[in-house]
Amino acid sequence: MSGSQTLSEAFKQAAYPVGGHGARDIQVLKQAIAEAPGNTASDMYGQGKVIEDFQSKMAAYLGKESAVFFPSGTMAQQIALRIWCDEKGLKRVAYHPLCHLEIHEQDAVKELHQIEPILLANKDRLITLKDVQVLEGEISCLLLELPQREIGGQLPPYEELEAISAYCRDQGVRLHLDGARLFEITPYYGKSAAAICALFDSVYVSFYKGIGGIAGAILAGDSGFTEQSKVWKKRHGGDLISLYPYIISSDYYFDQRIGKMEQYYEEAKELAAYFDGLEGVSVLPEIPVSNMFHVHFKLPEEQVVPILVQVAEATGVGLTNWLRERETGTCYTEISIGDRYAGVPKEKIRAAVRLLDEKMKEAMK
Amino acid sequence: MSGSQTLSEAFKQAAYPVGGHGARDIQVLKQAIAEAPGNTASDMYGQGKVIEDFQSKMAAYLGKESAVFFPSGTMAQQIALRIWCDEKGLKRVAYHPLCHLEIHEQDAVKELHQIEPILLANKDRLITLKDVQVLEGEISCLLLELPQREIGGQLPPYEELEAISAYCRDQGVRLHLDGARLFEITPYYGKSAAAICALFDSVYVSFYKGIGGIAGAILAGDSGFTEQSKVWKKRHGGDLISLYPYIISSDYYFDQRIGKMEQYYEEAKELAAYFDGLEGVSVLPEIPVSNMFHVHFKLPEEQVVPILVQVAEATGVGLTNWLRERETGTCYTEISIGDRYAGVPKEKIRAAVRLLDEKMKEAMK
Numbered sequence: 001m002s003g004s005q006t007l008s009e010a011f012k013q014a015a016y017p018v019g020g021h022g023a024r025d026i027q028v029l030k031q032a033i034a035e036a037p038g039n040t041a042s043d044m045y046g047q048g049k050v051i052e053d054f055q056s057k058m059a060a061y062l063g064k065e066s067a068v069f070f071p072s073g074t075m076a077q078q079i080a081l082r083i084w085c086d087e088k089g090l091k092r093v094a095y096h097p098l099c100h101l102e103i104h105e106q107d108a109v110k111e112l113h114q115i116e117p118i119l120l121a122n123k124d125r126l127i128t129l130k131d132v133q134v135l136e137g138e139i140s141c142l143l144l145e146l147p148q149r150e151i152g153g154q155l156p157p158y159e160e161l162e163a164i165s166a167y168c169r170d171q172g173v174r175l176h177l178d179g180a181r182l183f184e185i186t187p188y189y190g191k192s193a194a195a196i197c198a199l200f201d202s203v204y205v206s207f208y209k210g211i212g213g214i215a216g217a218i219l220a221g222d223s224g225f226t227e228q229s230k231v232w233k234k235r236h237g238g239d240l241i242s243l244y245p246y247i248i249s250s251d252y253y254f255d256q257r258i259g260k261m262e263q264y265y266e267e268a269k270e271l272a273a274y275f276d277g278l279e280g281v282s283v284l285p286e287i288p289v290s291n292m293f294h295v296h297f298k299l300p301e302e303q304v305v306p307i308l309v310q311v312a313e314a315t316g317v318g319l320t321n322w323l324r325e326r327e328t329g330t331c332y333t334e335i336s337i338g339d340r341y342a343g344v345p346k347e348k349i350r351a352a353v354r355l356l357d358e359k360m361k362e363a364m365k
Numbered sequence: 366m367s368g369s370q371t372l373s374e375a376f377k378q379a380a381y382p383v384g385g386h387g388a389r390d391i392q393v394l395k396q397a398i399a400e401a402p403g404n405t406a407s408d409m410y411g412q413g414k415v416i417e418d419f420q421s422k423m424a425a426y427l428g429k430e431s432a433v434f435f436p437s438g439t440m441a442q443q444i445a446l447r448i449w450c451d452e453k454g455l456k457r458v459a460y461h462p463l464c465h466l467e468i469h470e471q472d473a474v475k476e477l478h479q480i481e482p483i484l485l486a487n488k489d490r491l492i493t494l495k496d497v498q499v500l501e502g503e504i505s506c507l508l509l510e511l512p513q514r515e516i517g518g519q520l521p522p523y524e525e526l527e528a529i530s531a532y533c534r535d536q537g538v539r540l541h542l543d544g545a546r547l548f549e550i551t552p553y554y555g556k557s558a559a560a561i562c563a564l565f566d567s568v569y570v571s572f573y574k575g576i577g578g579i580a581g582a583i584l585a586g587d588s589g590f591t592e593q594s595k596v597w598k599k600r601h602g603g604d605l606i607s608l609y610p611y612i613i614s615s616d617y618y619f620d621q622r623i624g625k626m627e628q629y630y631e632e633a634k635e636l637a638a639y640f641d642g643l644e645g646v647s648v649l650p651e652i653p654v655s656n657m658f659h660v661h662f663k664l665p666e667e668q669v670v671p672i673l674v675q676v677a678e679a680t681g682v683g684l685t686n687w688l689r690e691r692e693t694g695t696c697y698t699e700i701s702i703g704d705r706y707a708g709v710p711k712e713k714i715r716a717a718v719r720l721l722d723e724k725m726k727e728a729m730k
Binding site for chain 2: 023024025026027028029030033036037038039040041042044070071072073074075076078105106107108111112113208214215231232234235236237238239240241242243244245246248
């Protein structure tokens with residue numbers, strides 16, 4: 001078994017996994033559709049009550065005129081950028097170097113849409129107003145990801161966000177929100193999703209992160225924008241005859257969990273604090289601003305895997321099922337708090353953290 | 366209520382709808398997952414047992430080295446054409462003027478892939494070897510749809526297919542099969558799906574036509590081709606974290622119905638024969654070669670709707686829920702035989718056809 005398989009296996013066996021809502025298995029679907037009447041009609045190529053009702057509900061929640069359900073955020077976001085580029089007649093956008101479009105989509109925005117992305121800021125920090133000002137408006141759209149997932153889920157101060165939004169409007173630059181984890185940041189900002197979205201021309205949200213659904217995304221904006229997005233959705237092959245398995249489950253888990261974002265955020269801060277002062281371990285951001293954070297280890301993956309396996313086996317606490325090597329010879333993982341955390345006894349967490357500290361000290365000698 | 370709503374409503378109320386498997390409602394999903402164990406793990410971005418097993422099963426069934434599950438045929442087919450165009454360094458393909466890519470996809474193959482399609486044959490007939498020969502190999506790929514849905518589901522003689530395939534190989538032109546209804550034509554040709562697919566370099570099949578699943582498609586070919594297709598699948602936004610609701614249901618209904626294609630075909634011939642000699646009514650093709658055929662009426666839609674509504678209300682037989690107007694001032698509909706037909710008493714069908722004949726005669730006076 002490879003190191004990552006060993007860790008994944010130990011996590012699966014652990015009595016107390018700290019992150020997530022639960023296993024990603026068919027039960028998630030079974031539960032979501034259990035109470036839906038069998039004669040509920042399927043959506044048909046983007047039409048019908050099941051899709052239209054959910055789109056209206058999300059448009060209202062996000063404070064936008066209109067919303068369209070997509071099978072994936074990858075599809076929704078490329079399309080948003082394409083529409084804004086076509087509007088201005090300029091195929092240039094800007095986003096963070098660790099943006100999902102830059103690192104997880106096989107250069108789709110370039111290969112499928114011939115859009116040139118300009119990378120702002122750098123891999124260690126957030127985009128600031130100054131970064132945007134340097135462009136002097138010579139882009140069609142700026143994409144901001146809130147929180148910036150690949151650097152631990154960091155957020156700019158709200159005032160900075162407002163300033164960037166005002167600047168973009170002034171410059172005729174569209175502002176798009178990668179809100180894959182938008183629901184999760186509302187407690188930190190102390191703002192409604194609609195208030196945050198009001199700063200943006202278009203917004204994407206996901207239903208399988210904090211919401212814990214199966215898959216699916218919403219793209220929202222004014223109705224001129226969303227009507228165009230439906231044409232591109234068909235072109236991408238995303239206008240399926242039936243999207244209801246994703247819609248019904250997204251709606252079900254949205255209702256179940258949208259009220260728990262404050263709880264997940266508080267729990268993330270609590271768990272992150274347990275790692276304070278541990279030898280060779282640090283947390284990013286130091287104090288979480290959503291339900292997520294990264295844990296960095298000052299040792300290579302191959303040395304940290306056996307430690308985390310031991311912790312899981314000895315204490316029953318599964319801290320994570322993966323580690324990612326960094327160029328610096330260190331490694332890190334990501335923890336996202338969901339329903340599971342509330343069921344983990346505090347003494348178990350303390351025991352796990354103590355053992356982690358001990359083993360890291362030994363290994364760092 | 367508009368004419369089409371009236372007809373759709375009458376069809377919905379009819380005790381004996383002649384086409385299809387049943388209502389497209391959530392029960393289709395509930396039934397498909399009822400016996401799947403709740404702890405069955407989700408696929409994860411194209412990996413995992415649930416997706417890999419089904420892909421292997423379909424690759425074997427289609428006689429291809431490898432297969433990839435896609436959320437839609439729209440996505441799968443564009444990608445197939447793109448791969449073959451890139452291979453040859455020539456962004457030109459050929460297909461029928463009523464090809465799905467030409468009339469139902471918002472010009473995606475042009476807008477997203479900058480591929481120039483050459484339309485072969487014409488709207489009233491199938492592509493022949495002669496049509497292909499005229500191109501002198503100056504395309505990367507020829508797409509054939511079997512059966513050609515928009516002209517009633519017609520098929521070329523098998524020898525013509527073999528000749529086209531041999532010619533394309535000789536000319537270095539890739540041959541792609543739009544097999545949205547491939548399963549449905551195997552009884553007419555008297556060939557296995559694998560035998561038919563052996564004539565093609567790449568094949569797409571669908572799971573919500575004759576199979577009656579919820580959505581989803583398979584793209585199959587050699588493994589070099591399918592590996593490339595996964596990269597494009599990600600770019601299109603089709604590499605969802607979880608596709609299992611479609612995979613499990615596709616697999617479930619494939620097993621249920623793949624053995625019934627001969628029955629549907631025989632029933633289609635039987636039903637089509639009832640329309641023989643009716644005033645102002647004709648069937649295309651005259652003798653069906655799959656489970657589908659078109660019914661043409663020599664009157665405009667607005668005159669045929671009330672007739673079909675009367676037939677449904679008086680006899681309980683729902684012949685169709687839609688009509689499409691033709692430029693010639695006539696109209697037509699499509700009937701695809703599925704599970705429902707076997708439950709319709711023959712005397713009901715005879716009564717419906719008699720009434721249709723009578724009403725058409727009156728209207729044609």
